[in-house]
Amino acid sequence: MKLAKAMTVAGSDSGGGAGIQADLKTFQELNAYGTSVVTALTAQNTLGVHGVYPQSAACVEAQLDAVLADIGVDAAKTGMLFSAEIIALTADKLKQYGVKQLVVDPVMIAKGGAPLLQRDAVQALKERLLPIATLVTPNIPEACHLLGRDQIHDVEQMREASCRLLELGAKAVLLKGGHLEGETAVDLFYDGHSFIELAHPRIHTLHTHGTGCTLSAAITAELAKGASLEAAVRTGKAFISAAIAHAVGVGKGIGPTCHAAYRLYR
Ligand SMILES: Nc1ncnc2c1ncn2[C@@H]1O[C@H](COP(=O)(O)OP(=O)(O)OP(=O)(O)O)[C@@H](O)[C@H]1O
Numbered sequence: 010m011k012l013a014k015a016m017t018v019a020g021s022d023s024g025g026g027a028g029i030q031a032d033l034k035t036f037q038e039l040n041a042y043g044t045s046v047v048t049a050l051t052a053q054n055t056l057g058v059h060g061v062y063p064q065s066a067a068c069v070e071a072q073l074d075a076v077l078a079d080i081g082v083d084a085a086k087t088g089m090l091f092s093a094e095i096i097a098l099t100a101d102k103l104k105q106y107g108v109k110q111l112v113v114d115p116v117m118i119a120k121g122g123a124p125l126l127q128r129d130a131v132q133a134l135k136e137r138l139l140p141i142a143t144l145v146t147p148n149i150p151e152a153c154h155l156l157g158r159d160q161i162h163d164v165e166q167m168r169e170a171s172c173r174l175l176e177l178g179a180k181a182v183l184l185k186g187g188h189l190e191g192e193t194a195v196d197l198f199y200d201g202h203s204f205i206e207l208a209h210p211r212i213h214t215l216h217t218h219g220t221g222c223t224l225s226a227a228i229t230a231e232l233a234k235g236a237s238l239e240a241a242v243r244t245g246k247a248f249i250s251a252a253i254a255h256a257v258g259v260g261k262g263i264g265p266t267c268h269a270a271y272r273l274y275r
């Protein structure tokens with residue numbers, strides 16, 4: 010059997026619940042071989058982000074070359090990219106090596122409010138990365154930021170926002186509704202042809218650290234294995250729902266989800 014290879018270009022979360030650590034755990038759970046390109050180190054735990062230490066462009070470039078020139082990838086994802094410079098060089102390298110499947114999680118701000126992307130980098134995200142993305146997976150605040158609008162209140166407004174987001178160049182959009190209120194966590198998938206609502210009863214838990222990273226990593230692993238985009242997104246939703254439902258609650262604050270739950274409790 011051919012080994013599926015998935016790469017993450019993201020920040021390190023020392024607390025292990027988000028970023029590179031969440032991505033590699035998720036790849037492993039879904040039987041994809043994981044590689045990583047670290048864009049920044051964060052000193053982070055369940056109580057918040059205590060420090061952000063971006064890597065140099067040369068360091069990020071060397072990691073991308075090392076992985077792509079030798080091992081290769083079937084699908085890649087991006088998470089915390091920090092600066093316009095790192096975004097531009099990541100886009101260039103993905104194009105240079107002909108990476109065909111790219112999931113862009115436009116990480117901007119950590120749950121506690123710490124900025125993980127510089128303000129002037131949003132434009133680079135739109136101009137350089139979205140046009141080569143197979144899928145972009147914003148949460149509600151990120152979608153508002155990308156579109157320059159104030160709020161998205163309900164599923165109807167999510168539909169309209171998805172159409173606008175698709176115009177930014179990605180082949181498809183998964184607009185995550187985790188930040189909306191209500192008894193159902195609804196995500197909206199739109200590929201320019203049809204809308205698919207992915208709904209799961211809202212799980213009443215404090216422990217949702219790294220949910221977006223984990224979801225986009227699960228989708229990437231499935232794409233690497235050859236799943237269709239729709240199937241990958243559906244598996245991703247099942248994976249993150251199980252992970253939230255069985256969150257372990259380590260630490261004193263907002264804890265990580267359980268990356269093994271999809272395998273253990275399905
Ligand atoms: N309490 C919850 N119950 C069920 N599903 C949830 C809950 N919170 C979030 N989700 C789901 O988790 C996934 C991630 O959505 P969310 O909007 O939380 O991402 P995010 O803000 O990017 O996460 P993070 O920034 O922590 O990585 C979505 O599928 C969303 O519907």
Ligand SMILES: Cc1ncc(CO)c(N)n1
Nearest residue numbers: 020021027028089119219
């Ligand atoms: C490194 C990193 N990436 C992404 C997020 C968003 O969950 C985070 N908190 N930390």
